[in-house]
Amino acid sequence: MPELKSMIKDHILDRPNSYIGRSVPRPNAKRLLAGRGTFTDDINLPRQTHVAFLRSTYAHAEIVSIDVSAAKESPGVVAVVTGIEMAKICSPWVGVLSHLEGLKSAPQHALAVKKASWQGEPVVAIVANSRAQAEDAIELIDIEWKELPAVTDMETALDENTPLIHPELGDNLSWQRDFDGGDVDAAFAKADNVIEETYISNRHTGVCLEARGIVADYNPGEDELTIYHSTQTPHMMQSLFAKHLDIEEHKVRVICKDVGGSYGIKVHSYPDEYATVALAYMLKRPVKFTADRLESFTTDIHARDHIIKTKVAVSNQGEIQAFEIDDLTGIGPYSVYPRTSGIEANQVVNLTGGQYTNLNYRARARVVLQNKTPMCQYRAVGHPILTMITEGMVDDAARKIGMDPVEIRRKNLIPDDAYPCKSPTGLPFENLSHHESLEKLVKMLDYDALRKDQSKARKKGIYRGIGVATFIEVTNPGPAFYGVGGASISAQDGATMRLDAKGNVIIETGVTEQGQGAEAVVAQCAASALGVTMDKIKVITGDTDITPYGGGTWGSRAAGIGGEAAVQAGKALRDNIVEVASIMLQCDPSTLDIRDNNIVDVSDGNERMPLSEIGRVCYYRPDTLPKDYQSELVVTRHYVPKKFPFAFTNGVQGCYLEVDINTGFIKFKKYAVVEDCGTVINPMLVDEQVRGGVIQGLGGALYEECLYSPEGQFLNGTMADYLVPMAVEMPDIEVGHVESPTLDSELGAKGAGEAGTGGAPATVMNAINDALYPLGGKVTAQPFTPERILAAIGAI
Amino acid sequence: MKPAAFNYAKPTSVGEALGLLAKHDGDAKVLAGGQSLIPTLNMRLSTPSLLIDINGIGDLSGISVMGGEVRIGALTRHVEIENSSKIAKHVPLLALAMPSIAHPAIRNRGTIGGSIAMADPAAELPACLCALDSEIEITGPAGVRGVAAKDFFKSLYETDAGENEILTAIKIPKIAKGYRSAFDELARRHGDYAMCGVVAHGKCDGDIISDFRLVFFAVGGTPVIATDAMDAMEGMAVNDESIIAAQKALDNDLETFSDLHCSATLRMHYAKVLTKRVLTSLVKP
Structure with a gap:
């Protein structure tokens, strides 16, 4: 890192008075809280x-x-x-x-x-x-x-006697993908242990307040x-x-x-x-x-309706030797336009088992049509499913050989010094921190103490469980996601920055604000790169006539891509301003910088003139500048990741919970997340993204489900019957960070908006199953309702 | 999700409201707190030609203690009952139940009369009233009449109140010396309608209970008085044996049903779990 940083002139992370890494309050929060938003x-x-x-x-x-x-x-x-x-x-x-x-x-x-x-x-x-x-x-x-006749059951959608939804397509199979890597058959043949299981992810949706x-x-x-x-x-x-x-x-x-919320x-x-x-x-x-x-x-699109058969091979010493999955998903009657409804299953195939060293991996995904609401990409696309099955399989393996779940992960996670390397499906990992993150989580949870508490409680007939789930996450997508397939979706984003006559700055960007704080992050990046205070900056988003052409907000890209464009625009505008200042002050531009809204001497930070003076001269009295000189106080810069198709992030979640074996209710006692999203631009916003993401993940894991009759009638279309997670039942969530910046950009930021959602279902499932283990019960179908938990232990 | 057009009237007396009801004979709805009615209108499940807003009738609201009973005006908001020291002292069961009725925003607006008149089988208050030998006061063209709570709830959303009558008050006997109440419910999320709920009330002498009432909600079309379980416990000490007997009796008392969030089997299981909880809590406060 240090050597590469020194290769970039005037690196953004070395700026004086930087806002990068500071919990700056969101400038738009006051307006929204005062009820003065315009939806x-x-x-x-x-x-x-x-x-x-x-x-x-x-x-x-x-x-x-x-x-x-x-x-x-x-x-x-x-x-x-x-x-x-x-x-x-x-x-x-x-x-x-x-x-x-x-x-x-x-x-x-x-x-x-x-x-x-x-x-x-x-x-x-x-x-x-x-x-x-x-x-x-x-x-x-x-x-x-x-x-x-309605086709509603995905398991019979491909049967010969099932009617066709669109006869012209010839069958109800929208897409199938197969992958076979390493030598899966040989690995299973020689394995000490093979464990098979079927996991079910339930159809649910993203409930937007607006x-x-x-x-x-x-x-x-x-x-x-x-x-x-x-x-x-x-x-x-x-x-x-x-x-x-x-x-x-x-x-x-x-x-x-x-x-008012979007979530995909x-x-x-x-x-x-x-x-x-x-x-x-x-x-x-x-x-x-x-x-x-x-x-x-x-x-609204639904998501995550999957049935996945899994098979894992593990040696008696805890070495994971093969993963095999067979994913079946029903997407409704149409593949949704323009991003398609194949991406979720594609992610499951691409990323399952990706955090582990094992390379023997076989996957099949079948995407079938149904007469239900169309399914498509929802926050953390595919990750909640693939993390549930990956971490479910790893816990299955650990239980089979009697190994501690943290220990089996230590043994099998890709080592922190192995990068760059590739996933079993060939996707490049730039720089991840599975082990550092896991050890940090173990400390945050006080893991050994929890194990002791768990065994003490069991003796009193109280059933508590610890769940741990590691994960990888695709962020900062380049054109590999949609553009290469022919979609009119911009992979790059831009920022236009303008110094006005009074020394204020307007920045227009193609990434968009959804209530998540993108405008705040862009302002922080721009202010830090230029050398102005946050109150001097106004961010404009969401207008195709005004902002640079861009992709908007999705795939955890706004901060990593939009932030980098703002950094480069800020640096370029600073160069232009310093150039004018050097002419006015008759000195070498390299001796000047901008700090706290003033032109200063680089050497001692002495203030030479405010930015308003630059504005006054350039706009009102350009006649005082040399006749052959034209100032440029507007710049535009763009960014798209080029070295990697996406920036992978990683992290790990852990929780401790208690299952009431009379009611099947669960109660969280602890929840912790370690997230590595590279450079953290605004810790408060990242933490809130992680927390909000975890809650949305727990919603799907514990409560939310789109219920249908066999005839395809939606049964729970009200907020009374479709259960979203509420504050009372949700845990406090402690968030820790490891920072492994991407070298694809100067800023080094990766995405943080979806990781919480991706890891939560696996974490809570593993914790419930850890609690139920002495009772011989196990849940594998989301949502993990009290009824399913009681059925798993034979109480009903 | 916009209601069909309706006319609106805001009478200032019960008599005026009754006149409007009679005039529209079955085609008018009474608006109290609106927590159930307004969503029904917005979803066009109900399309009355007239809404009679009774919020302008001052004397329909308030809590008073008269002799051996507590009178709660139909228009009294849940939040007033929740915060009332008179209720806490004389009808502790209601005070116990209140925090489980939906969420604060709903309790700020919803009324006891609205909840009772609506007769949702999953609502807490009807079961409480049945356990406490309460009387429902109904005013109609022929004057004021009283109905015992246990006779008021006829079947799913059906009550003894006629179309041209208004529920005007609830009368609950003050808790007698030596009596105790217990309340419990299981809901997927706090504030949701329960999957199963129960109220218990009786005279406690040490761990012996008598004059025992056990009333369930969210297990049938109306509040269900568990007479077999009550008989099983009458005069008995609360212990593992008697609790099991009471739980067994529930197989006779309850005919549970399945819905989106709870199967009939789970409901019965919960009824038994909750019975143990309320019995234990009655004698070990």
Whole structure:
């Protein structure tokens, strides 16, 4: 590290008065806490209308006829539009990417044409002067349906006698991927122990405090669409809306104001959102759509519906010799556009067992179609599943040979001095810290003391368990994720920085704020690189007309990629400012620097002039500068990871909990996380990302589940029946850090937004099973409900 | 999720409210705290032509002690009951139950009358009233009448109150000397409707209990008075043997059902676990 750092002139981590590594409060927190945020539903435009959708009440049904005549006459109704009419202005899409070879899906429309394929699919759009009037009119629409058999069980989706959801595809298999590395058969043949298990990850969803929302307006005078959208990816959406409405991209402006949580839910494109934009285009009036909670549950993407058969080989000495997995996942009736619904299973194949030295690894993943809400990428895509099975298998192995779970990990984790190296599937690891992180966690948990407490408690009939789960995590994705497959999704991001006349700084960036603090991190990076205080900086995000073209926020990329672009922009702007100052002060630019909003002498830090003086001269009195000199107080810099396809991070989570064997309830006694996300830009924000992530992971592991009837009816579409984790039941979470910066960027920051979610389910499962072990019970199906825990120990 | 259009009236007396109910004969709904009604309207599960907001009727609210009983006006908010020293002293069972009723924001707005009139089988208060020999006061076109709590809850969401009547008060006898109450429930998350809940009340003499009441909620269509288990415990000392007898009796008392979050088997198991807990807590406060 030190030698490489010294190769970069004026390294960002060596800046005086740096904000990097400081828990700077988020500048936007005050506004949001004061209730002065502007969320999409807060936008109200003159002549605005509201759209509501008649949605399919069947999981699978043919549309025989639609009679909208009465609805059209209903008070306040502006337009009633069916799928056939919608298809004339909004073209259908197919959610495939070329790098997921063989992935297939059917054309999907903004409004169902001919048939509906899940309960909740939009069928007819009703535009009215108010949402209530639109809902009144829905009740007057007469649809004749012919119900079709629904494919809901993924285990029988591929059976010969199961009906086909899209007959033109030939079967219900959307994608299959196979991987075989090392010599798996030989390893199992000679293994001392082979343990087989089946793990089940449950279908759940990301519940955003702010539901999806969009307000679209079309101005025929300029042939321009302006779209206010609660999204993570303004430029991606600009590209998609332009493509499917056949408008030039620069005529579509996507503005993203405050976003009340996204978690990957708002990184996809949705039929009802295309329909809203198309209606605005059609009617030449603003149209607003705000999903209500039931619509959120039945139309926001779901995730993580997997059944995975696992097999692990381990020697009597604790050496893991082979992993084999067979993953089956049901994704709903369509692969979601444009990122596809193959990525989650792909991650499971790519990353299972990736933290261990074992190279004998075989995997199969089958992605099947179903008549349920479409599934796609949700926070920590695939990681909660693959970490659950990896760490489940490692604990299975440890139990079989009677080895301590920490000890077996010490034996098998890739050594900290082995980097760079590759995963069994060939993915490059730059620099990870499994052992340092594990030892730190062992200390934080006071592991040996917990083991003693556990055995003391058992004697009193109290069942406590310790769970440990190590993990790897993909962050800072380059074009390998989507771009290479043909998706219009920017892998790089930029920052434009401008010094204004009074010495203040505006920075525009393509990464977006979702409530997670991206704007704060970008401001910290920019302020540190330039040499100004945070109060001088204003960050602008989420406007395709203004910000540099970029990818937005997903895949734990905002800090690592957007932060680096801000660093490089700040350094470049500093060079330009120092150049002007050196002319004004008639000295060598290398003798000057910017610190705390002032031009200073590098040698002693003496203040020479404030930045406002630079602004005054450059903007108001450029005549006082040499005639052959032009100042440049605006710069733009971009960044995309180039040396590695993604920046892998690692970490480990541990918890101690008690299982009430009468009720099956669990109670957390301790929860700790060690996270290595490279350079920590803002410890407070990273810790809160980790904590929030853990809670979301525990939600899926313990509470959240999208329940369906065998006919494909969603059974728990309210916040009373779909259980999200609440504060009372959640543990305090202690967070520790190891910092192994990526050398792909000067900043060295990797992503931190998803790691908590990825590791939590495995941790809690291993802890429950550790507690139940003396009773001979084991849980393998999420959510780990009291009922499943009691059934596992034969209490019910 | 917007309600269908409705008319709105805010009467200032019970008489005026009754007049409106009679006039709309079955097509009006009474709005108290709104914690159940408003979501039902928004989901268009209910589309009344008129909402009669009784929040303007001052004398429907408040807690008073009169002779041997405590009278709680129907419009009294959960939070007032939770914080009332009169309730803590004279009806300790209600004080025990209150923190388990949903969340503070709901208790700030929700009313006891609304909860009783709604008669949700998973609600805590109906079971408490049945265990305490309470009386429900109902006012209708023919005047005021009283119904014993155990006769008020007819079946799932069905009560003895007629369409043109208003529940106006709850009357609960003050706890007698030597009596104790216990409350427990199991919910997936604190504040959720319980998977199973129970209230116990009786006279405790050392570890001997008599005049014993054991009433379950969230196990059937109405609060379920576990008469066999009550008989099994009557006059008995609370010990492992009697607890097992009471638990066995529940197989007769309860016909549990399955829902999204709890199977019938688990409900029965929980009923037995909770019975042990409340019995133990009655005699070892």
